[in-house]
Amino acid sequence: xxxxxxxxxxxxxxxxxxxxxxxxxxxxxxxxxxxxxxxxxxxxxxxxxxxxxxxxxxxxxxxxxxxxxxxxxxxxxxxxxxxxxxxxxxxxxxxxxxxxxxxxxxxxxxx
Amino acid sequence: xxxxxxxxxxxxxxxxxxxxxxxxxxxxxxxxxxxxxxxxxxxxxxxxxxxxxxxxxxxxxxxxxxxxxxxxxxxxxxxxxxxxxxxxxxxxxxxxxxxxxxxxxxxxxxx
Numbered sequence: 001x002x003x004x005x006x007x008x009x010x011x012x013x014x015x016x017x018x019x020x021x022x023x024x025x026x027x028x029x030x031x032x033x034x035x036x037x038x039x040x041x042x043x044x045x046x047x048x049x050x051x052x053x054x055x056x057x058x059x060x061x062x063x064x065x066x067x068x069x070x071x072x073x074x075x076x077x078x079x080x081x082x083x084x085x086x087x088x089x090x091x092x093x094x095x096x097x098x099x100x101x102x103x104x105x106x107x108x109x110x111x
Numbered sequence: 112x113x114x115x116x117x118x119x120x121x122x123x124x125x126x127x128x129x130x131x132x133x134x135x136x137x138x139x140x141x142x143x144x145x146x147x148x149x150x151x152x153x154x155x156x157x158x159x160x161x162x163x164x165x166x167x168x169x170x171x172x173x174x175x176x177x178x179x180x181x182x183x184x185x186x187x188x189x190x191x192x193x194x195x196x197x198x199x200x201x202x203x204x205x206x207x208x209x210x211x212x213x214x215x216x217x218x219x220x221x222x
Contacts (some may be wrong), residue, residue, distance in 0.1 A: 032208050043115075043201060043213040044154075051209070090154070094208045097142050097161060098169075103153045 002027050002095050006102035013081050015109045020104050021076040023091030032094035033074040036066055039087045047089075048070075050074060061085070083109050112137050117202050118170075123220045124192045132187040132217050135136040142205045144169075145177060147198040148216075154201070155184030160185055168179035192221045 003026045013019050025031055032051050041047040048059025055067040059062040065076045074091060086109045134143065145157040153157040156169030158178040174196060176188045185204075189196060199218050203211040 034210055036213075043215045044203075046212065049210050097205065097208060098144075098156060098159065099211060101154045103151075108173045 001076065002093060002100050004091050004093050004100050004102040005067045006089075006091055006105050008105045009103070010106045010108060012108040012110055015083055016080050019078045019085070019090075019107070021078075021089050021107070022072045023070050023076065023102060025074065025091075025093045025100075026072065027093050027095075031074075033065075033067060034092045034094070034099065035059065035063070035074075035076050036090045036092065037061075037087050038090065047076070081109055082109075083111065085109060114138065115202055115204055115212055116216040117200075117217050119217060120215070121218045123222065124189075125222050126193060127191050128189050129188070129220075131189075132200055132202075132219075134185045134204075134214060136183055136185075136202075136204040136212070138157070138204060138206070138212065139182070140204035140206045141182075142207075142211075143179065144203040144205075144211060145175070145185065145187045146201045146203065147171065148201060149198050157187065157200075159218065192219075194221045197221045 005024045034049045035047040038044045050057045050067045088104045088106045090104045091102040115136045144159040146154045155171045158177040160175045163182040166177045178186045199216050201216050202214040205211040
């Protein structure tokens with residue numbers, strides 16, 4: 001069955017440090033992959049998506065993600081985090097017109 | 112464009128009461144979704160619709176009903192609310208597999 005795994009429930013990073021959030025998926029065909037961000041008390045916002053082509057995709061707010069088929073991964077990165085990046089991040093894979101969601105990773109920023 | 116809007120933002124119900132949550136989108140999207148989000152459970156799909164007049168069950172449909180009489184609106188009904196339905200409810204819409212757009216959420220407390 002298709003699934004998405006985000007192995008880290010929480011990650012703490014110092015402001016200004018680099019960030020990598022992990023996402024692994026299980027999907028037979030070429031996946032449509034997404035990262036969403038949810039700030040406290042807010043809805044989910046689409047950060048970036050991958051369908052095909054260049055395996056490094058750029059998103060909003062300075063985030064990028066790299067699709068690695070051999071590792072079934074789609075990790076999210078940011079070179080330097082800001083306090084405003086504190087939020088929960090969700091990875092998802094499209095199955096027909098539904099999304100299979102990871103459990104989320106909560107990002108905590110240390111001042 | 113307002114995007115996806117949800118009404119109400121917050122509601123308190125007593126066990127056994129009924130209510131309807133309204134989702135509206137102005138992006139002419141075919142697909143609409145209702146999710147619930149609970150701590151530690153991530154996002155779970157309740158019902159979805161692939162077009163006007165159509166609905167389908169998601170992962171956790173019991174206790175909920177939906178209707179999509181107009182393309183821009185997707186209603187979620189609770190006929191007899193239970194404390195287990197205390198949650199944050201999100202509506203989303205999409206045009207294709209290229210990502211879903213979320214509303215701000217409705218916080219529901221069932222006493």
